[in-house]
Amino acid sequence: xxxxxxxEIICRGLATKLVGEPIVKVVIHEANLRWxxxxxxxxxxxxxxxxxxxxxxKYLLLATEKGTAIVHLGLTGRMIVTKNLxxxxxxxxxxxxxxxxxxxxxxxxxxxxxxxxxxxxxxAQHKLLKNLGPEPLSDEFDAAYLxxxxxxxKIAIKQFLMVGDNVAGIGNIYASEVLFLARLxxxxxxxxxxxxxxxxxxxxxxxxxKRALAKGGSSIRDFxxxxxSAGDFQNCFHVYGRTGLPCLICKTPIATMRLNxxxxxxxxxxxx
DNA sequence: CAAGACTCCTGTCAGC
DNA sequence: TGCTGACAGGAGTCTT
Numbered sequence: 574x575x576x577x578x579x580x581e582i583i584c585r586g587l588a589t590k591l592v593g594e595p596i597v598k599v600v601i602h603e604a605n606l607r608w609x610x611x612x613x614x615x616x617x618x619x620x621x622x623x624x625x626x627x628x629x630x631k632y633l634l635l636a637t638e639k640g641t642a643i644v645h646l647g648l649t650g651r652m653i654v655t656k657n658l659x660x661x662x663x664x665x666x667x668x669x670x671x672x673x674x675x676x677x678x679x680x681x682x683x684x685x686x687x688x689x690x691x692x693x694x695x696x697a698q699h700k701l702l703k704n705l706g707p708e709p710l711s712d713e714f715d716a717a718y719l720x721x722x723x724x725x726x727k728i729a730i731k732q733f734l735m736v737g738d739n740v741a742g743i744g745n746i747y748a749s750e751v752l753f754l755a756r757l758x759x760x761x762x763x764x765x766x767x768x769x770x771x772x773x774x775x776x777x778x779x780x781x782x783k784r785a786l787a788k789g790g791s792s793i794r795d796f797x798x799x800x801x802s803a804g805d806f807q808n809c810f811h812v813y814g815r816t817g818l819p820c821l822i823c824k825t826p827i828a829t830m831r832l833n834x835x836x837x838x839x840x841x842x843x844x845x
Numbered sequence: 846c847a848a849g850a851c852t853c854c855t856g857t858c859a860g861c
Numbered sequence: 862t863g864c865t866g867a868c869a870g871g872a873g874t875c876t877t
Contacts, residue, residue, distance in 0.1 A: 575871095576871095605854095606853095607853065607854095607871090607872085607873085631871075631872095645871080645872090646871095647853095647854090647870090647871060647872090648854090648869075648870050648871065649854090649855080649856085649870095665855090682854095683854080683855055683856065684853085684854045684855050684856080684869090684870090685853070685854050685855080686853065686854065686870075686871065686872085687871095701872090701873085725847090726847080726848090727847080727848085728847085728848065728849090732848090732849095735871085735872090736872090737871090737872075744870085744871070745869095745870065745871085833848095833849075833850090834850085834851095834870080835869095835870065835871095836868090836869080836870085
């Protein structure tokens, strides 16, 4: 399931292939997603092109001079660029954007947790985006920021990391990974973190996300690059999905628990 | 206001 | 072999 590194990789792939390419036709095959796909894209997009394709948290922003498509991949969403060979749309293909050069962009989402929205205003002011916390790879996300933020929250640090208002783009997988590397127990109350803990969390978050980016993201279940290929970071997990396997540091079997309906992986010895 | 529960959905897999 | 049910999970929204 795509988290920040995966969305960033898709974003870069799309930007390389599609920015500046004239759009000729848009088809909505199945408007039912988390919210209905707005019909305005049928008329707003043709005749324009994407001026930029960027990312904010796990949202993709495809900007034209008329407005911006805001796309969230949810759990199973894919953005695939292929040659237009005609024929029937793929299974669970929701939106197809056809370009003058013969390429197509397909938004495919089997579980329909994703979203394909439109705004003709500043996307940063969109209600889904305006309250998001800093990007974890930006300078804004530092120990001082994190420390003043955690002090106000008593929830478990893992849950805290997964709330986009606190820090953008960290999901279930990377939350477990980051906490393992920071040696912090997932149930530890956010408000109990010291400034040093925060500094460490910032450092390891950056490190994990950068390594995942370098490895092409994590392909488990549904993630694929914009050309359909897979990432490699799933082979580098320290704890995620490793229940019962020995901790890479101390050999204690990795434990699992449910936290806020999410599977959570940790080393009972290393993480305090 | 904070925090927890609930909700959307379908593919996959374990168990019988 | 085929059915059933549990599980996967981002994040908005509703409830406490």
